[in-house]
Amino acid sequence: GQQLNQSPQSMFIQEGEDVSMNCTSSSIFNTWLWYKQDPGEGPVLLIALYKAGELTSNGRLTAQFGITRKDSFLNISASIPSDVGIYFCAGLTGANSKLTFGKGITLSVRP
Amino acid sequence: DGGITQSPKYLFRKEGQNVTLSCEQNLNHDAMYWYRQDPGQGLRLIYYSHIVNDFQKGDIAEGYSVSREKKESFPLTVTSAQKNPTAFYLCASSIFGMGAVEQFFGPGTRLTVL
Numbered sequence: 001g002q003q004l005n006q007s008p009q010s011m012f013i014q015e016g017e018d019v020s021m022n023c024t025s026s027s028i029f030n031t032w033l034w035y036k037q038d039p040g041e042g043p044v045l046l047i048a049l050y051k052a053g054e055l056t057s058n059g060r061l062t063a064q065f066g067i068t069r070k071d072s073f074l075n076i077s078a079s080i081p082s083d084v085g086i087y088f089c090a091g092l093t094g095a096n097s098k099l100t101f102g103k104g105i106t107l108s109v110r111p
Numbered sequence: 112d113g114g115i116t117q118s119p120k121y122l123f124r125k126e127g128q129n130v131t132l133s134c135e136q137n138l139n140h141d142a143m144y145w146y147r148q149d150p151g152q153g154l155r156l157i158y159y160s161h162i163v164n165d166f167q168k169g170d171i172a173e174g175y176s177v178s179r180e181k182k183e184s185f186p187l188t189v190t191s192a193q194k195n196p197t198a199f200y201l202c203a204s205s206i207f208g209m210g211a212v213e214q215f216f217g218p219g220t221r222l223t224v225l
Contacts, residue, residue, distance in 0.1 A: 004153075009151065031212050033212075035216075041219065042201050042217050042218045043154075043216045044216070045213055045214075045215065048213050088153065090214075098156065098159070098169075099156075099214060103151065103152055103153040
């Protein structure tokens with residue numbers, strides 16, 4: 001089946017640093033979504049990408065839809081303590097709305 | 112405010128008992144989903160429904176059942192047949208149709224089976 005790969009499982013950065021995460025697959029996806037999950041809460045949608053090559057920003061977050069349609073990147077600039085959480089990528093291959101999720105990257109920010 | 116509610120937040124049950132998790136949305140979304148999340152794992156799809164009175168099995172449906180009698184509600188029953196039911200359960204909803212694929216999640220229910 002389709003799989004989305006996110007690695008490493010955990011990342012540790014200093015407050016104020018930028019961080020980049022990627023999500024890769026051997027399959028082509030038509031839509032990429034990035035979610036953030038705080039401990040004990042449901043994921044919150046950060047950014048949605050619909051076109052290959054698309055670059056979209058949401059505040060300090062920037063995400064890109066890879067040209068090959070097999071990957072996506074999320075960048076967080078000038079990290080702050082509330083950026084701590086699990087970041088999931090999700091992809092959609094068709095119009096049936098069944099998303100494939102990566103396993104997530106746990107981000108820790110040291111003050 | 113529009114959103115998705117799940118209740119209760121924490122649920123404890125004895126082994127062998129069925130338990131039903133509630134999910135309600137007032138976003139007027141057509142589609143609703145149930146996911147299971149285990150530590151270090153991504154979200155795994157249990158069941159989904161694109162329209163009232165219709166639902167489909169996801170990737171890990173064994174030991175679970177659902178109903179979709181109303182557009183706003185999609186309860187999940189964890190039956191005694193589910194071998195490892197302790198997990199964090201997430202409900203989501205979306206507009207169903209081309210060009211609208213974002214899923215919005217509820218706050219989750221943590222089920223612990225003793």
